[in-house]
Amino acid sequence: MPDQAAGSTRAPALPSAVLTHHWLVRRRGGEKVLEALARLVPGAPIYTLVYDAIGMGLSERGARAADPLAGRAVHTSWLQRIPGARRHYPRLMPLMASAARRMRLPPVELVLCSDAAVAKAMTADARSRVVCYCHSPPRYAYDAAICAEYRAALPWAARPVWDWAIPRLRDADRRAAQRVDQFVANSAHVAERIRRWYGRDSVLVHPPVELPSQPVHQVGGSGGGARGDHYLCVGYHAPYKRLDLAIEACLRLGRRLVVIGEGPGIPSPERRGEWAQRGIEFRGWCSDEEIRAAYACARGLLFCGEEDFGIVPVEAIAHGCPVVAYGVGGATETVQPGVSGVWFDRQEVSSVVAAMEQLEAIRFDAERMFESARAFSLERFLEKMQRVLAV
Structure with missing residues (x-):
């Protein structure tokens, strides 16, 4: 690439990408999607609120060389320093929007966000394109039944804090959604939630599933024969x-x-x-x-x-x-x-x-x-x- 002329006002090229995800504590459906997204941006660092390397199978002894998430830098929020955060992170929901906003992402071309909570609220550079793969808007903020479940799991003394925080978290989530350049919904069901709760359109891309190489016929239980009972x-x-x-x-x-x-x-x-x-x-x-x-x-x-x-x-x-x-x-x-x-x-x-x-x-x-x-x-x-x- 030729050198830029002296005095040029062209902005320097940005590094390629970062990945963001709400929390990384165990491999479930959302984390399997993150694995797939990571294949699209090799080497990109990951920003997340709370991280458990052992639970994710990414400790030095547990990581697999072929794992798309292995070997990447993982940056966490201040919530990581709270004792017990990796185990009891659901109790930290009222603090998550604030913690996410305080995470400042580096200037990159692409912020590839995998989110079912507040990862999209992390502060991105104005020049970055933010693409959010949305597993769902946070149901604990918008769905009354789910909100009640999370509240019931809290100690009695913490419930007034939850009641105070949830409307503010919902408002913060809606504001963060307006800073996303492109939403990707994981289902038509979630696409409708994105329209209803954020007023945004989205592209539908179903999550990936690891498939066997060929159809699996009835292999039977431990004794063989037909499928188990x-x-x-x-x-x-x-x-x-x-x-x-x-x-x-x-x-x-x-x-x-x-x-x-x-x-x-x-x-x-x-x-x-x-x-x-x-x-x-x-x-x-x-x-x-x-x-x-x-x-x-x-x-x-x-x-x-x-x-x-x-x-x-x-x-x-x-x-x-x-x-x-x-x-x-x-x-x-x-x-x-x-x-x-x-x-x-x-x-x-x-x-x-x-x-x-x-x-x-x-x-x-x-x-x-x-x-x-x-x-x-x-x-x-x-x-x-x-x-x-x-x-």
Whole structure:
């Protein structure tokens, strides 16, 4: 590149990009999307409110060389210095908007933001283009039921602070949304929220899902043969995920249920011990390999909450595991009735039971299920996001 003439007023070229994400404490759906976004901006540093290297598998001993997030600089907010922040970050919600605004991003061409909270509020240089992949506007700020769940998890003394902070956080979030140059919605359901709560249009790009190389046919349980007699629930079990419906439906039908994951929706140890005698098994967090094996031998996945998108159902479908899903939100874009699962229309035990009985009467075709999941491949995601970034 030729040297610029002396006295030129042309601004110096900016470094390429930074990544931002609300918090990095464990690999769930949003973090898997961040992995994919990271492939588009090799080496870009990450800015996040709270970071747990061990929980993310990015410690010196835990990181994998092929991990798209490995080896990157990670910058955190002042919340990181609060004792217990990595474990109890949901209790810090009232402080997050302020903490995000105080994070000043370096001058770069592109700020690629992955957000379901306040990452878009981080202060970007005026010359930077901000592209926000929105998993959802923060539901704890706009959805009364979700807000009540977070509030109920707080100590009594902290609840007045929450009540004071949430309207201010909502206002700050709306202001931050107006500074985004391009929104990308992860589902049509979220695109409608972005229109309703932010007054902004968005481009629809579904999240990527890691697919097996070929259709997964019935591999059977530990004894082989047909699929096992058990159902699955997989993920971070917040109360709105309605794990309680899955448990009660399985108890009513006398079906086994394997619950993978943790979260505030997990019942007490006493209840878990009681239900273990009735076929309800809690395994905690499992590796990706263990989860894939669980999909491959389960009768079906129970997905009882209203989700923004829901990567877990697509993972299950790709591995030949049909889905019983609440027919609202993202599940309507991923679960095809009669092809890859069934929907139920009310968040009631009787509605889930009826859907399970319907699913058990259908013979699902692994080839058709796999083909339906291919619409959410990593390759398609990267291709669509590259087109967004090229505009």
